[in-house]
Amino acid sequence: MKLFRSKSASRIATLEIPSKPKRSLSSLLFLTGLGLLILLCHSCETTESGKGRVVKTTAEPPASAGADPNIVAEIGEYVITKEELQMRLMKELRPRYGEYSNQAEPVDAKKTLRKMIAEKATVMDARKQNYLQDETIQTSLKRFKREKLVELLLANYLKGKITVTEAEIGEKIKTNPKLSRVQAQAMVGKAKANRLLSQYYKELYEKLHIQKVSRNFTGAAQIHQRLLLRPKEPRRMRFIRTSQVKNELTPEEKNIVLATYDNGKVTLKDWFDALCDIGPASRPRDLHTPQGVERLLDRVLKIPKLVFVAKAGLLGLNKDENLLKQIKEQEDSELLSKVTRDKVTAISGPIPEEEIVAYFEKNKEAFGTLKTIKIDQIWCQDLKTAQKVKAELDGGKDFESVRQKYSLQKKAYTLNTNPHSEGIFFRDLWKGDPNEIVGPVKGFYNQEVKWRIVKILEKKPGETKEYSSDMKHRIENTMLNRQRNAALEKYRKELLEKYSYEIYAERIRDIDPLDIP
Numbered sequence: 395m396k397l398f399r400s401k402s403a404s405r406i407a408t409l410e411i412p413s414k415p416k417r418s419l420s421s422l423l424f425l426t427g428l429g430l431l432i433l434l435c436h437s438c439e440t441t442e443s444g445k446g447r448v449v450k451t452t453a454e455p456p457a458s459a460g461a462d463p464n465i466v467a468e469i470g471e472y473v474i475t476k477e478e479l480q481m482r483l484m485k486e487l488r489p490r491y492g493e494y495s496n497q498a499e500p501v502d503a504k505k506t507l508r509k510m511i512a513e514k515a516t517v518m519d520a521r522k523q524n525y526l527q528d529e530t531i532q533t534s535l536k537r538f539k540r541e542k543l544v545e546l547l548l549a550n551y552l553k554g555k556i557t558v559t560e561a562e563i564g565e566k567i568k569t570n571p572k573l574s575r576v577q578a579q580a581m582v583g584k585a586k587a588n589r590l591l592s593q594y595y596k597e598l599y600e601k602l603h604i605q606k607v608s609r610n611f612t613g614a615a616q617i618h619q620r621l622l623l624r625p626k627e628p629r630r631m632r633f634i635r636t637s638q639v640k641n642e643l644t645p646e647e648k649n650i651v652l653a654t655y656d657n658g659k660v661t662l663k664d665w666f667d668a669l670c671d672i673g674p675a676s677r678p679r680d681l682h683t684p685q686g687v688e689r690l691l692d693r694v695l696k697i698p699k700l701v702f703v704a705k706a707g708l709l710g711l712n713k714d715e716n717l718l719k720q721i722k723e724q725e726d727s728e729l730l731s732k733v734t735r736d737k738v739t740a741i742s743g744p745i746p747e748e749e750i751v752a753y754f755e756k757n758k759e760a761f762g763t764l765k766t767i768k769i770d771q772i773w774c775q776d777l778k779t780a781q782k783v784k785a786e787l788d789g790g791k792d793f794e795s796v797r798q799k800y801s802l803q804k805k806a807y808t809l810n811t812n813p814h815s816e817g818i819f820f821r822d823l824w825k826g827d828p829n830e831i832v833g834p835v836k837g838f839y840n841q842e843v844k845w846r847i848v849k850i851l852e853k854k855p856g857e858t859k860e861y862s863s864d865m866k867h868r869i870e871n872t873m874l875n876r877q878r879n880a881a882l883e884k885y886r887k888e889l890l891e892k893y894s895y896e897i898y899a900e901r902i903r904d905i906d907p908l909d910i911p
Contacts, residue, residue, distance in 0.1 A: 466902050467507055469895035472514040476901060479507055483907040488838060489817035500818055503905045507897060512886035513730055515893045520729040529640060531728045538724045540703050542717055547706040548591060555590055558582045591698075598701045602655040606691065610650050611684035614662055617647055618681045621666075633674035639666040652691050657707040660694055668694045737885050738878035743870055750869050751861055758858045760872070761865060764812040767823050768852035771809070773802040773839050776911050780834035780845035787831050793849060802839065808851060826850040836908060843910055 467474040486501045525531065558579050566578040573581070621634045626642055629635075648663040669677060669690060680686030694700065706712065754761060770793065774780035783800050787793060798804055813820040819837050826832040826848070833847035859865070 463901060465898065467511055467895060467897045469511050469514050469893060470518050472518075474507065474510055474514075476905065479503065479510065479902065480905060480907065482506055482510055483905070484841065484843070487817065487843070487907050489814055500906075500908055503902045504897070507902060508890065509886065511895050511897075512890055514726075515889040515895070516733050516886070517726045517729045518893060519889060520733050525729050525732055526725060528732060531725075531732060533640075534728055535721070535725060539712075539721055540699055542720055543706040543711060544699050544702040546711050546714060546717055547702050547709070550711070551594060552587055552590065556583050556586050558586070595698050595701055598705050599696075602701060602704055604653060604655040604695055606653045606688065607651050608684070608688070610652055610662075611687040611691075613650065614652060614665065614687045615682050615684055617643070617662065618666075618687070631674070633677065634666070634669065636667075636670045639663065639670060652687070653695060655695075655704055658700075658704050660691065660700070665691060665694060668697070734882065737881055741874060741877045741881060743874060745870050745873055747866065750866055750873065753873055754861050754865070754869050759856070761869060762858040763856050764814065765820075765824065765856040766810055766812045766854045767820075767826075767850060768808055768810050769823065770806070770849040770851060771837070772797045772800060772847045773837075774800060774834070774845045774847065775802060777834060777845050778911075780847055783847045784831070784833055787847065793831075802844070823848060823850070824853070828852055836910070843908060845910065 464475045464477070465473045466476050466479055483501050483503060483506055486506055520526075562582045563575060563578045566582050567573050567575070570578075618634070621638050621642055622632065625638055627638075643663065643666070648661060650662040651659050652662060652665055653660040665687070669681070678686055678690055681690060711717065772783055772793070774783055779800055783796055786796050794806060797806060811820070811823070816823060816837065819835065822835045823832065828850055830850050831847060832850060834845045835848060836843050837846050837848075838844075839846070
């Protein structure tokens, strides 16, 4: 048995918490989510571990792992698959602008896998510390659950109900000859789906037994005025902010009920959330009155999402296994993002200028102008094709004609590229001289690494600069990012000493994102 210690990669993984969507009735009815779009494409039928244990890496998993060759690591209830590791390696391989070093080496499967394990440990630790109770996380999760419930409900409702005929596709293309058959089919299907869902929404709205709690409207108007005119934090612009809803409403105020319906209710917080979704200039001016409160409430009640969520709850769709899995994954994402921010929040400027200057003097090359190369390229399906392309070009054939014959991308265009775009592949390009054709060499093609043949058109060396005050902010940010990365790496190392995990070394031995045929 071989023992390993944590050594996480140095770059920060940034996770974005999705913001509250702002959608019209028509857009929500059809564009409820990517899953619904995928459903439409498929459903349009065309007729005619424990604390204190030693962390270990094993050659083969024990019987408890189910002998699944696709699992490359385990920690607690989590497993990491080979496909997940390969996707992460490809993501890590791509340079982030401003972070690439000319001395950077290819990503390492073991290091990347330990970083992924450490992220799972971060989530496990966050759950133990009740991070899930954070109000911001709860608000985001509530929004996510609603979105997914609506998507699931509408997907189930539309399934098998949309049929697009060849005649309808032909008529749509007649109105716009530039449309492809697939585009025309999707447009016809979308129109039919919108009509079906609009009718479905009206039916549900009538069946939900909505009851307004008018006795609470006066109190809601008074609370609105308090937040508008007497905020705890002074401000120049007079409008209610989302942060006020979070921080200045008491728990009791947030839970004031303004309306009830089957399987749910609309609270004052829901009402304020809807208000904050409206741009300040467009917000109603009569919210200081019970009548104004009621009018905005009517808008809230007529949001299709609310109606559909209520129906989904009545149907028990909130217990769908796939939905629960998605919610759990979203919780993990929210927790990882929250902990990551918390661990680096305290690391901020200002940094004394003498330290900034000293750092600059040691790292001048990183703050100068980049080396750049102007290139033209032929993207190839595999190495064998790339070798054939190179042979034909060496034999005197025209670059453009060879491109049209072999390239994955037929359209010709020249590109100015640099180390921040090419990452580890830049070195191979820089070895070439102007008017030279180099290759086969690798490069980033969409989400993959592919072989290519490259024509070097121009080369421009980078230049170092002398320090100036204009560079201060950029240098300081670089220094702070390094400190934050170091803090996260230290935290990950501590976690991997706290939680036991296993890596199945045999299963990652041959994983290399650069090993392409």
